[in-house]
Amino acid sequence: MSKSISQLIAEHHIHEVECVIPDMTGIARGKILPKDLFLSAGEMRLPKSVLLNTVNGQQPDNGPYVGDTDPDMVCKPDISTFRVVPWAAEPVAVIIHDCLEWDGSPVALSPRAVLRRMIDLYAQRGWRPVVAPEMEFFLVARQQNPHEPLQPPIGRTGKPEAGRQSYSIDAVNDFDPFFMELSKFCDVHRLGVETLIHEAGAGQMEINFTHGDPLELADRVFLFKRTVRETALRHGIFATFMAKPMEAEPGSAMHIHQSIIDADGNNIFSKPDGTASAEFFHYIAGLQKYVPQVMPMFAPYVNSYRRLAPFVSAPTNVRWGYDNRTCGIRVPNSDAASRRIENRVPGVDVNPYLAIAATLACGYQGILEAQQPSDALSTSAWNMADDLPHHLEDAIERLRGCAPMHDLFGAKFVDAFCAVKELEYGTYNRVISSWEREHLLLLV
Numbered sequence: 001m002s003k004s005i006s007q008l009i010a011e012h013h014i015h016e017v018e019c020v021i022p023d024m025t026g027i028a029r030g031k032i033l034p035k036d037l038f039l040s041a042g043e044m045r046l047p048k049s050v051l052l053n054t055v056n057g058q059q060p061d062n063g064p065y066v067g068d069t070d071p072d073m074v075c076k077p078d079i080s081t082f083r084v085v086p087w088a089a090e091p092v093a094v095i096i097h098d099c100l101e102w103d104g105s106p107v108a109l110s111p112r113a114v115l116r117r118m119i120d121l122y123a124q125r126g127w128r129p130v131v132a133p134e135m136e137f138f139l140v141a142r143q144q145n146p147h148e149p150l151q152p153p154i155g156r157t158g159k160p161e162a163g164r165q166s167y168s169i170d171a172v173n174d175f176d177p178f179f180m181e182l183s184k185f186c187d188v189h190r191l192g193v194e195t196l197i198h199e200a201g202a203g204q205m206e207i208n209f210t211h212g213d214p215l216e217l218a219d220r221v222f223l224f225k226r227t228v229r230e231t232a233l234r235h236g237i238f239a240t241f242m243a244k245p246m247e248a249e250p251g252s253a254m255h256i257h258q259s260i261i262d263a264d265g266n267n268i269f270s271k272p273d274g275t276a277s278a279e280f281f282h283y284i285a286g287l288q289k290y291v292p293q294v295m296p297m298f299a300p301y302v303n304s305y306r307r308l309a310p311f312v313s314a315p316t317n318v319r320w321g322y323d324n325r326t327c328g329i330r331v332p333n334s335d336a337a338s339r340r341i342e343n344r345v346p347g348v349d350v351n352p353y354l355a356i357a358a359t360l361a362c363g364y365q366g367i368l369e370a371q372q373p374s375d376a377l378s379t380s381a382w383n384m385a386d387d388l389p390h391h392l393e394d395a396i397e398r399l400r401g402c403a404p405m406h407d408l409f410g411a412k413f414v415d416a417f418c419a420v421k422e423l424e425y426g427t428y429n430r431v432i433s434s435w436e437r438e439h440l441l442l443l444v
Contacts, residue, residue, distance in 0.1 A: 004079070005039070005077060005079050005082065005095070006039055008079075008082050008093070009035050009038075009039065012084050012091055012093065013091045014035050014084075014091050014093045015034070015035060015090050015091055015092065016032055016033065016034055016090075016092045016093075017032070017033050017034075017035060017038040017092070017093045017094070017095060018030065018032050018085065018092060018093065018094040018095070019031050019032070019033060019038065019044045019075065019077065019095060019097055020094060020095070020096055020097065021046070021050075021051075021096065021097050021098075021099055021110070021112070022096070022111050022112060022222055022351065022353055023050060023051050023052070023111070024051055024052065024053070024109070024111060024351060024417055024420050025053065025054065025420075026111070026222065026225075026350065026351030026352060026353070026354075027053070027055070028222070028226065029046070029050050030044065030046065030075070030097065031044055031046075043074050043075060043076050043077070043097075044074075044075040044077075044097055045072040045073070045074060045075065046072065046073060046075055046099075047066075047070055047071070047073075048062075048065075048066040048067075048070070048071055048073045048099075048107060048109065049062040049065075049066050049070050051099065051107070051109045051110060051111075051416075052065065052066070052109065052416060052419075052420055053420075054420055054423050054424045054427070055301070055424060056424070056427060058423055058427065059423075060416075060419035060420060060422070060423045061419075064415070064416075065109060065412060065415070065416040066109070073099050073101065073107050074099075074100045074101070074102060075097035075098065075100070076097055076098050076100055077095045077097050078095065078097065078098055079095070080216075081094075081095055081096035081219050083095075083188075083189050083223065084188055084189070085189075086185040086188035086189055086227075087185060087230050087231070087234065096112070096219055096222070096223075098110070098112060098113070099112070099113060108410045108412045109412070109413055109416050111351050111353035111354050111357075112215070112353050114353065114354060114357050114409055114410070114413055115214060115215055115218055115353045115354075115356060115357040116215060117357075117408075117409070117410070118214075118357045118360045118361055118364070119213075119214055119215060119360075121364060121408070122260065122360070122364065126262055126263045127260045127261065127262060127268065128213075128260070128261045129214055129258060129259070129260050129261075129360050130211050130212065130213070130214075130258065130259050130260070130261055130340075131211065131214045131217050131256055131257060131258045131356055131359075131360075132208070132209055132210065132211035132212070132217070132256075132257040132258075132340075133208075133217060133221055133255070133256055133257075133356075134206060134207075134208045134209075134253070134254065134255040134256075134257070135206065135207050135208075135209075135221065135224070135241075135254050135348050136204060136205065136206045136252035136253050136254070136348050137204070137205055137206075137207075137228060137239055137241050137252055137348060138150075138201060138203050138204050138205075138239070138240050138242075138245050138249070138252060139152075139153050139175060139178070139204075139205065139232060139237055139238070139239055140152065140153055140203060140237065140238045140239075140240055140245065140246075141153045141237060141238070142236065142237060142238055147434060149246065149247065150240070150245050150246050152202040152203040153175075153203055153237040153238075155175050156174055156175070156176065156177070157174055175235075177235060178231060178232065178237070181231050181234065181235070182227070182228065182231045183196075185227050185230075185231055186224070189223060189224075189227055191209075191220045191223060191224050191227065192209055192210040192212070192220060193207050193208070193210075193224070194208045194210050195208040201246070201250045201252075202246075202249055204249065204250070204252065207224070209224075211257065214360065215353075217352075217356065218352040218353045218356050221254070221352035222352055222353070225241055228241075241348045241349055242303055242349055243299070243303055243304040243306070243307040243347030243348060243349045244303050244304070244306035244307040244347075250307075250313050250314070251306065251307025251308075251312065251313075251314055251347065252307070252347065252348040252349075253307070253313075253314065253344060253346060253347055253348055254346045254347065254348040254352070254355060255342055255343065255344050255346070256342070256343045256346060256355065256359050257332070257340050257341070257342050258340060258341055258342075258343065258360065258363065259338075259339065259340040259341070260279070260283075267336070267337055267338070267339055268280075269283070269340070269341070270336035270337065270339045274335075275336075276339065278370075279367050280339065281372065281373050282366045282369075282370055282371055282372075283341060283363035283364075283366050283367055284320050284329055284341060284363075284366070284373040285366045285371030285372050285373035286362045286363045286364065286365045286366015286367060286368075286369070286371055287320075287328075287329050287341070287343060287359070287362045287363055287366065288318045288319075288320065288329065288366075288371075288373055288374065288387075289362070289365075289366060289371055290361070290362035290365055290366070290402070290404070290405065291318050291328065291329075291343070291345055291358075291359075291362050291388075292318060292387050292388050292389065292398060293398045293399060293401075293402040293405060294358045294361070294362065294399055294402065294405055295345075295389050295398065295399070296392065296395045296396055296417065296421050297346075297350065297351070297354040297355055297357070297358040297399075297417075298343075298345045298346040298347065298350060298355055298358060298359075299345075299346070299347055299349075299350075299388075299392070300347075300349060300350060300351065300392075300421065301349055301392065301424065302391070302392050302428050303349070304347045304349055304392070305389075305390060305391050305392065305395075308345075308388055308390075310382035310383075311382055313325070315327060315328030315344050315345055315381065315388070316328075316381070316382065316384075316386045316387075316388060317381055317384050317385065317386055317387035317388060318345070318388070319374065319377045319381040319384055319387075320373060320374070320376060321376045321377040321378060321381070322376055322378075324377060324378070324381065325344070326377075326380045326381040327344070327377055327381045328344055328345045328381070328387070328388070329341060329342070329343060329344070330342040330344055331376075341363070343359045345388070346359070354417075357409070358405075361405060361408045361409065364408070365404050365405075365408065392421060392424075392425050393425055395421075396418050396421050396422055396425070399414060399417075399418060400414070400415075400418050
């Protein structure tokens with residue numbers, strides 16, 4: 001972006017600036033500043049420990065990760081992320097900030113810094129990773145009681161969806177006012193949304209993004225989630241990015257398509273004759289070996305593991321195949337220039353920075369180790385043995401014990417991230433569920 005921040009603020013008549021950073025859960029944290037204060041300050045300061053907030057607002061013991069004095073970090077605006085907030089009553093801008101130490105080095109706990117670190121490793125080899133996320137989400141009726149199951153919303157027909165409407169045009173049109181405003185907001189927000197479809201679940205939708213730079217795509221996903229939720233509220237419904245919001249409906253994923261371009265603009269997954277390269281197979285093997293080791297970045301919550309069940313369009317292992325949607329790793333049919341690999345494991349509840357960084361890290365490590373994949377699967381992977389952890393506690397233990405991922409992400413980050421996930425799991429584990437009350441109260 002060639003214009004300065006001050007020029008952009010003047011051009012769009014901005015009154016206030018939302019200065020945001022993504023924390024480890026992917027929640028936007030920061031400050032809202034009047035334009036004059038924002039321009040005069042040139043930066044934002046926040047406690048480094050803000051990055052360690054759990055999804056329910058707690059923090060683990062942060063001393064080992066930020067120091068005993070809970071110091072500030074310097075948050076510098078990334079001008080390339082400047083966007084006008086389309087739903088604000090007055091002209092407001094949002095700018096994503098980078099988290100820096102006082103000496104200007106990246107804060108190791110920052111998810112955005114972790115993704116930059118991964119992109120830099122590729123750049124050192126003359127490579128440029130390209131990604132394209134696909135995001136599923138549910139529209140649901142508003143409800144205030146968290147103990148009640150979620151219900152599909154009522155569209156313009158006056159009736160909630162009662163059955164599966166996969167790829168139905170009419171089912172999408174039932175929420176035309178919502179999607180028309182969402183489309184407008186995405187255009188103003190420069191989110192690069194491509195395709196809208198109705199997915200298999202009642203009220204479940206999918207949005208695809210144009211492919212591009214991993215950091216830019218993570219920024220767009222980060223902003224898109226907020227855009228969808230805000231648009232839904234304006235139409236009297238909720239939008240949820242839970243991985244498994246309803247018991248009888250399929251879960252929601254964030255599939256990540258990925259390829260690698262060399263300095264000459266060639267896809268390194270293809271050889272000059274158009275056949276698959278050694279790097280292509282090494283990358284797949286890296287995903288097979290390491291995706292089960294970094295599952296807290298692909299399935300970060302207890303709810304995430306409810307999605308990963310057979311026969312509901314979600315993987316249970318890391319088998320791979322050509323155009324095989326039962327596999328955790330799918331290779332779509334394409335020409336040589338567009339050869340890519342789709343990671344179908346991540347849920348849509350992920351922090352996009354970490355999910356993209358993790359899938360790039362797994363493939364990178366596979367290339368580094370010259371790993372060889374299993375044979376491509378041409379039958380259903382749902383009949384194969386499970387490779388993935390079944391719950392968050394097991395996933396955290398695997399990540400803690402994976403030395404190569406400590407090297408790629410930074411040991412301090414991995415330790416801190418696991419501490420956040422452990423605290424969330426411990427908090428959940430104290431909750432007495434309705435199942436326990438129903439079946440144990442008077443029978444045991």
